[in-house]
Amino acid sequence: MNRPSRRAVLAAGLGATATALAGCSRHPRPVRRLRLATGPEGGPYNAFGKALALAVGASGLPLEIVPVSTAASVDNLRGLDEGSAELALAMADAAEDAVLGRDSFPTPAAGVTALARVYVNYTHLAVPAGGPVHAVADLAGRPVAAGAPGSGVRVVAQRVLRAAAPAGGAAPADERPLGLAPSVAALRDGAVDALFWSGGVPTPSLSALARELPLRFLPLDAYVGPLRARHAPVYTAVTLPAGVYGLTDPVGTIGVGNYLLARADVAEGVVRDLLRVVFDRWRDLLREVTAGARLEPRFAISTGRVPLHPGAAAYYRAVYG
Template sequence: MTTAVVSRRRVMSAGLGSVAAVLAGCSGDSGPVRRLRLATGPEGGPYNAFGKALAQAVAASGRRLEIVPVSTAASVNNLRKLDDGSVELALSMADVAEDAVLGRESFSRPAAVTALARVYVNYTHLLVPADGPVRSVKDLAGRRVAAGAAGSGVQVVAGRLLTAAGLTGGPSPAHERQLGLAASAKALREGSVDALFWSGGVPTPALSELARELPLRFLPLDGSVGALRERYGPVYTAVTLPAGVYGLAEPVGTIGVGNYLLARDDVPADDVRDLLQVVFDRWRELLREVTAGARLEPRFAISTGGVPLHSGAVDYYRSVYG
């Protein structure tokens, strides 16, 4: 077993042991600055905002570490860049990260991907005009759907939901359009699509703005959680869009998907420990523009499912758990 693939049980049960040495390694800021490229997402999106905030937090920490955010199409694109070595770090939705580790669907072979932390949860949004006829996923039959940009995690979860509803084939499939969030909101506003899928924090500012301009209906999706979990495992959970957000009069059940901060397994363990120290020191600032009310705690962060923890992450969490 490689040092990267260390079970969470060992992490939880390990003693302080070499904690002093680990922490000392984080403070010995001599030598050249270590530069790590971070695949984020499109400009204006939550991954991009998180990446820029992380780069600023690391720069302000005084550590000899530099994070360079790289704009991308998001999750699928990010995992491919991580695998081919064009970046050292990446953000991704949990379902796409597990696909990469398993070499399934968008990935032709397993990728050498490790997790540093589960940083927050995405909420799946499916919204339609409030005065329209669409009240469920099945009502999207034959209709135009903004289903996320090519290479994004939104596109993955939207496609899986449409497949589960029988709308990716047959006599009347949904007509998927590959659009990013800004283009999707514009298309729904103008009536060139009938529905919009999004996966992100709550509230997502672009959708809050759209809801102020156009009366919207947010469709419940929690009834599909069981089917998705049966096919893809526990990366999907039932969550709730709370009343009040986007002007909702009552809560709406939907699907939650974790977001992981990932690294190539050859990133030095010292760099990972330094980075995680900053993440946990500054998590409030990092999540402020991404999702409201979220907390980042080690017992949450360590839950990365089928994606193994990097050896440097294991060291860091040992120091936290004691």
């Protein structure tokens, strides 16, 4: 019987030790599992969350991101404040409301912090191109899909409708609390005369609808000033470009930033690791969310009244000075 030589035994032992050490070096810390409150299935927040989970999973970090489907911004901020999620995506206006304790938030959400402003939502107000609605004021008494309860779409839709209402009057529309998919179906079927949406450009379900039903997108840029004065400077003037949704001319509308947020008690090292992945893989993260967007540090740190997480502040100082 041939016995292995001492040299072979030692080599095998050293190889096993090296393999074990390599495994330890890949995961020197326990894997941290973070729940990320996103949005409804098929929506841009959900797509971003799934892409981030895949990017973190491929990074080799001892970190797992678990996307959680929600109604979106307002629900996400409540979950972050209550501790049912460690991370969240939310529109800037809803995030400032949460931090300041106003409108949907009766008390300030003290533990909500920002990691980055990741991209801008474009407010869409779509009506059938052959219909009688040409301006927000024409929606008086008409059924309008105004976003699902707990969503950021609903926040901006209600603010636009109230800004368009006569002084002391009611909102100039019959608001229907519908998410994107039910809104698209309702507009297609004639159950509503208009739909609000806030998201990237183009939004695939609206592109699909425009191929079935020619759409008119109402200009909303005139409401940027009133919304900024009444609510927050998070609102900006942006443009739906010609070519999307069959538009022959650009349409001015309202832009609202989207924030990646975290509870303040998430460890600083975890936040730094996560942001490294976000900035390394931003093209993959935004590919299914909005065309042509870029993630740049000077843009990412613009989070208004929502304070940066200490780990995020340390990351930006270390990497960008």
